[in-house]
Amino acid sequence: MFTMGEDMMKQWAENWEKLMGDHLEKLVHNDKFISEMSKSIAATMTGKAFYSKALDEQMAAMNLPSRTEIVKVLQKLTDIEERVIDLTERFEDYVDAQQSKPAAKSAPVAEKAAPEAKPAPDAAAKEVKARKQKK
Amino acid sequence: MKAKQEIPEAYREMLSRSVTKSYTEADRQRLGMEPTPKVQVFRQGCWTLYRCGTDFASDYDPVLIIPSLINRNYILDLLPGHSLIEQMKLAGLDVFLIDWGDPDAGMGHCGFDHYVSKWVKRAVRQVKKITGKARIQLAGQCIGGMMATMYAAHPELKNDLSTLFLLTAPLDLADSGLLAQWTATEGFEVDKLTAAFQGLVPAHFFHASFPLLDPKNQLAKYRRLLENFEMPGFKEIWQALDIWGSDNVDFTKQAYTELISTMYQENAFYKGEYMVGGRKVSFKDIDMPILSLVARDDHVFNEKAAFAIHDCKAAKQGLLDYHVIPAGHVSLIAAHPVRVHTYTLVREFLTRPEKLRTGAKKK
Numbered sequence: 457m458f459t460m461g462e463d464m465m466k467q468w469a470e471n472w473e474k475l476m477g478d479h480l481e482k483l484v485h486n487d488k489f490i491s492e493m494s495k496s497i498a499a500t501m502t503g504k505a506f507y508s509k510a511l512d513e514q515m516a517a518m519n520l521p522s523r524t525e526i527v528k529v530l531q532k533l534t535d536i537e538e539r540v541i542d543l544t545e546r547f548e549d550y551v552d553a554q555q556s557k558p559a560a561k562s563a564p565v566a567e568k569a570a571p572e573a574k575p576a577p578d579a580a581a582k583e584v585k586a587r588k589q590k591k
Numbered sequence: 592m593k594a595k596q597e598i599p600e601a602y603r604e605m606l607s608r609s610v611t612k613s614y615t616e617a618d619r620q621r622l623g624m625e626p627t628p629k630v631q632v633f634r635q636g637c638w639t640l641y642r643c644g645t646d647f648a649s650d651y652d653p654v655l656i657i658p659s660l661i662n663r664n665y666i667l668d669l670l671p672g673h674s675l676i677e678q679m680k681l682a683g684l685d686v687f688l689i690d691w692g693d694p695d696a697g698m699g700h701c702g703f704d705h706y707v708s709k710w711v712k713r714a715v716r717q718v719k720k721i722t723g724k725a726r727i728q729l730a731g732q733c734i735g736g737m738m739a740t741m742y743a744a745h746p747e748l749k750n751d752l753s754t755l756f757l758l759t760a761p762l763d764l765a766d767s768g769l770l771a772q773w774t775a776t777e778g779f780e781v782d783k784l785t786a787a788f789q790g791l792v793p794a795h796f797f798h799a800s801f802p803l804l805d806p807k808n809q810l811a812k813y814r815r816l817l818e819n820f821e822m823p824g825f826k827e828i829w830q831a832l833d834i835w836g837s838d839n840v841d842f843t844k845q846a847y848t849e850l851i852s853t854m855y856q857e858n859a860f861y862k863g864e865y866m867v868g869g870r871k872v873s874f875k876d877i878d879m880p881i882l883s884l885v886a887r888d889d890h891v892f893n894e895k896a897a898f899a900i901h902d903c904k905a906a907k908q909g910l911l912d913y914h915v916i917p918a919g920h921v922s923l924i925a926a927h928p929v930r931v932h933t934y935t936l937v938r939e940f941l942t943r944p945e946k947l948r949t950g951a952k953k954k
Contacts, residue, residue, distance in 0.1 A: 480803070481806055494784070501785070527696045530695060531699065
């Protein structure tokens with residue numbers, strides 16, 4: 457239970473919370489306010505970007521790697537890691553495919569004898585004829 | 592005369608820790624956060640794939656959970672009795688969880704396409720390989736749900752999936768709430784806002800605006816703690832949520848830019864114009880069983896953003912189960928008593944998806 461003074465404080469706190477809440481709600485829904493805030497942050501960030509660029513140039517003048525260059529190296533490392541894992545997966549897929557087809561290895565003759573491996577005799581003859589005509 | 596009531600010393604201590612965000616690992620251990628044991632099964636760069644629990648035997652297709660990029664994944668396994676993953680394990684599911692970790696500046700060029708077509712694809716491959724199952728059940732929370740939807744919508748990648756479970760996943764970001772209004776405002780130019788960042792957009796940059804999404808709730812936060820201080824279990828869940836809420840993660844610059852300009856300002860994913868793995872993907876092509884759970888009092892996205900799932904083929908075939916839970920963006924799984932209802936829906940869908948198909952609910 458609260459004392460009389462504490463009850464008043466509690467009431468005051470509740471009123472403050474309600475007033476602040478309503479005010480903030482209106483503010484965060486106000487397009488004009490959001491637009492001005494965005495523009496202000498964007499201007500600050502543009503300034504920060506300009507400063508970072510100037511710092512990069514100073515680092516380059518001292519023959520030291522800048523943060524921009526380090527980030528580029530890190531990105532290349534990420535790409536290389538990605539590529540290595542891609543290749544590992546492809547290799548694993550290849551091994552799995554080989555292991556699941558043990559019969560294919562022991563039947564190379566059958567593969568050679570496959571009719572679709574050879575061009576049709578008519579087509580081959582036509583190709584030779586066309587080459588001769590070109591000459 | 593009324594007896595004077597003292598404000599508990601423990602309350603002052605909690606208030607101070609919350610305001611200064613001075614939480615430590617000891618706090619997490621004292622509260623028993625992340626109760627489900629996890630085994631690392633794959634790691635690449637900053638992200639890790641975990642297998643949850645100790646008993647992996649399961650009669651069902653394994654579940655892979657894609658968490659959001661904005662906060663840590665332990666909101667899905669917050670405290671004993673407040674854990675979606677714990678419930679999935681109790682249902683006999685083999686659960687895998689992605690931890691996006693802390694991206695470094697070298698990953699700054701990785702956007703949503705990269706996350707989905709490379710990393711989620713790789714995680715799915717690992718889950719299939721480890722479990723020996725041809726198909727898995729893909730689950731996604733918040734932005735993770737959007738990524739899961741991209742995967743399920745891809746004409747080739749979708750063949751890896753048997754079901755899709757979306758938890759507060761936004762699809763149609765036009766008029767989806769305050770964030771959509773802010774990004775549509777004149778002067779909100781993401782290139783200028785992020786011009787000074789190299790590789791990463793720091794968590795403190797975009798999290799500074801998060802309390803403004805629900806200012807009344809923020810103002811009432813400490814009053815509610817005081818009013819419910821003696822309620823059994825309230826302090827613990829309040830502090831666990833506060834620890835999670837203050838444990839923010841940097842965004843890769845590309846993902847942040849895409850989220851604001853491509854997803855919010857252009858609404859490209861909803862329009863079917865976003866490219867994943869070199870192909871345009873449209874969620875309208877999804878034709879597998881879907882469970883979509885939406886929070887009625889979500890302050891991040893409104894219900895309209897998630898309701899768009901009704902436009903997909905699965906909904907037209909009666910394969911969509913859609914529920915609006917009377918709770919907030921995370922309280923529907925972590926805090927509110929209604930979480931028990933959420934757990935039931937999730938367990939039933941992931942263990943018997945064919946029995947839960949109640950068909951698309953029309954608004």
